[in-house]
Amino acid sequence: MRAFNVEFYKESPHRLIEEIETAFNARFSYVLSANLSQLVCLNQHGDLQQAYAKASHCVCDSAAMLSFFKLCKSELPQVVPMRELAETFLEKAAMNDWPVTVIGCEPRIVRILRRRYPSVTLNHHYPPIPHMHNREVQEGCLRFISEHPAPIVLFCLPCPAQELLAMQTRDRGSIEGVGLCLGNALDSLIEEQEPAPAWMHTFKLERLHASARSLNCSATDLLRFAPIVVRQYWANRSEQSLAKQTAAPHD
Structure with a gap:
């Protein structure tokens, strides 16, 4: 897929x-x-x-x-x-x-x-x-x-x-x-999770850091991924719409 x-x-x-x-x-x-x-x-x-x-x-x-x-x-x-x-x-x-x-x-x-x-x-x-x-x-x-x-x-x-x-x-x-x-x-077998950087505490972004850790990425990557998700969403929506039009009975 x-x-x-x-x-x-x-x-x-x-x-x-x-x-x-x-x-x-x-x-x-x-x-x-x-x-x-x-x-x-x-x-x-x-x-x-x-x-x-x-x-x-x-x-x-x-x-x-x-x-x-x-x-x-x-x-x-x-x-x-x-x-x-x-x-x-x-x-x-x-x-x-x-x-x-x-x-x-x-x-x-x-x-x-x-x-x-x-x-x-x-x-x-x-x-x-x-x-x-x-x-x-x-x-x-x-x-x-x-x-x-x-x-x-x-x-x-x-x-x-x-x-x-x-x-x-x-x-x-x-x-x-x-x-x-x-x-x-392999490193993760022995490494402990790092705490959120101080600047993220300052701007109340601890939850963003936690989400990034669960995804094995940085908070910056999490933000950069947003437009990629948007493009994929619209691509899938267009494909589904085309599939419905193709499957619809012709008058």
Whole structure:
């Protein structure tokens, strides 16, 4: 189903897991999520739109996002939290002796993961995050993925860096496996929620901050998403109106 310029996954999480496992030994593919912050970014970056178009799957990873689908009178996608998807495959890796490659993610978090999953070989590469636009940094990531083959690659980078790197890995052609673009999903396993900034208290915007936290975005992104919702609403309304006119009996 398509909404907000993204083709969302409609099947069950169990079906998605099966489809990912089936693709382990095929040309590299990748799974993206589309939360509010990413959808805002998507509307600002042409390259990111291409990355979403090439993804094998795109999931809605937050139940809080469903309110926007309902507001726009869109069909509801399946909610598949990327954090839970990552945990599922880490557990499967532990049971099946699969290596896992991690790109990004702070070393301290990887140390915690290694303690939690001692039987999993975690190949970790931590590039200089502020310089992910640098071609040499990107090549270093691609080289590490190629030299550490694994059925699952966890991209833990900011948007749009992780999505573009996943697309580059796919386009390399010689790499197999499946990438999961997680953003800070692994970080959230141990991080505490941050309080609202002082300026938001000053202007009585704590509820806006709380809403943004539930959607895994900033308050600014929440405001920027408003016109995207309006466009989707009117697009859906126009489609429904046209469908009614087409279905109406002719005189």
